[in-house]
Amino acid sequence: NNFVNTCGLGGTITVNYTVADDCGNIASTSATLTIEDTVGPILVTQLDLPSDVVCSNIPEVPELTFEDNCSNQEIEFTFEETSTYTGEEEMYTITWIWTATDECGNSTVITHNINVITENFIEDSFISRCFEDGEIDLYNELPLGYDTDMEWTVETDGISIANGIFDPLDVDLGDYVFTYTTIDNGCLKTFRLTVNINEDCVVLPCGSLDRIKISKAVTPNGDGYNETFNVTGASDCGFVVEVKLFNRFGDVVYESDNYQNDWSGVSPSSSIGSSGRLPNGTYYYVVVLKESGLDPIAGPIYLGTK
Incomplete structure (x- = not known):
């Protein structure tokens, strides 16, 4: 007999039978037995x-x-x-x-x-700001554990925000509510932020850079918010503001020796660069406060013209 394996412990066995009588006559036959694995683990x-x-x-x-x-x-x-x-x-x-x-x-x-x-777990938070404290980046108020891939929702009627930036100068005094919701396996996790805008402002000395607030975004789309690039806190000290704006290639797209908070994303023909409305994107500013004794201020500014 012999055993031929096909898979696992399965296979075939062939058995050969041979018989002989006293006269020397011989007969033979064989039988095949198949063992087959048909059961799963x-x-x-x-x-x-x-x-x-x-x-x-x-x-x-x-x-x-x-x-x-x-x-x-x-x-x-x-x-x-x-x-x-x-x-x-x-x-x-x-x-x-x-x-x-x-x-x-x-x-x-x-x-x-x-x-x-599904459920919605709500976490409440409250902050208080003076209307002259400058723009509030709501993403900076998120607790640890929240990603920053979602958009903020404005719950208070009559106001709007862009890219999570809330400007207290654009609103009346009072409370404003914003929510930020993330989703994980059908669980909604909502951070509800109430921002109280008041007039309890701390007047910083003119020799402090913290007094100067500069726009982070300009969106001249006619909605009344972030329409122009603003440098606030300088005029109260009698400083003359000098502004230069550059594109990412280092070209000057706007400049003013006596800036009046009126740039709305347009590059005049007198600038180095093309005239007319500038495309969306990130630009860079250098602000000089003349006769202030303060160092120049530089940083990025986002322009959204659509």
């Missing part, structure tokens, strides 16, 4: 997973162990996760699929569905 791990959870309690994906009683070889293992969540559902379904395959091609598939209920 068996799940050994105790699977105890919930079917319904809130988004903050989604369990970790367990590592499952399988065994195969017809194979001494390693089992191939795959895992797949799918979700019906699109960003708007109050309930959605996560599906986990484990597939274990032995060397004979037999597979065992374990599927588990988890129904997830």
Whole structure:
């Protein structure tokens, strides 16, 4: 007899039979026995997973162990996760699929569905600013743990912001509410910021650079916000403001020896560079406060003309 292995412990056994009588007559025959592995691996791990959870309690994906009683070889293992969540559902379904395959091609598939209920966790914060304190970058107010890929939402009617910049000079005194929401597995995490704008301003001495506030963005689109590039806190001290604006190639696109907070993204023909409205992008300023004794101030300014 002989044994021919096909996969795992399966294969074929052929048995040859030969008989002879006393007269020397001989007869022979054979029989073939086939051993075939048709059963997939068996799940050994105790699977105890919930079917319904809130988004903050989604369990970790367990590592499952399988065994195969017809194979001494390693089992191939795959895992797949799918979700019906699109960003708007109050309930959605996560599906986990484990597939274990032995060397004979037999597979065992374990599927588990988890129904997830979404929630919105709100974190409140309050800050107070004087209307003369300059622009507020709302992204700087986010606590640790929040990414900065989303947009702020204005909850107070009648105002708008651009790129997360809130300018107290553009609004009346009072409270203004902004929200910032991120999404993780259907859980909404919202940071709700209330900004109180008041007139409790601290007057800094004229010899301090902290007194000078310079625009970070200019968006001359007619909405009344960030229409011009502003240098505030200099006129009260009697300083004459000299301004030069450059593009990313170092060309001067605007300059003034007595700036009056009136640049709205236009490059006049007297400048080095093309005349007319400038394209969107980041530009760079150098501000000199004449006869102030202060060093020149330089930095980037974003221009959004659309």
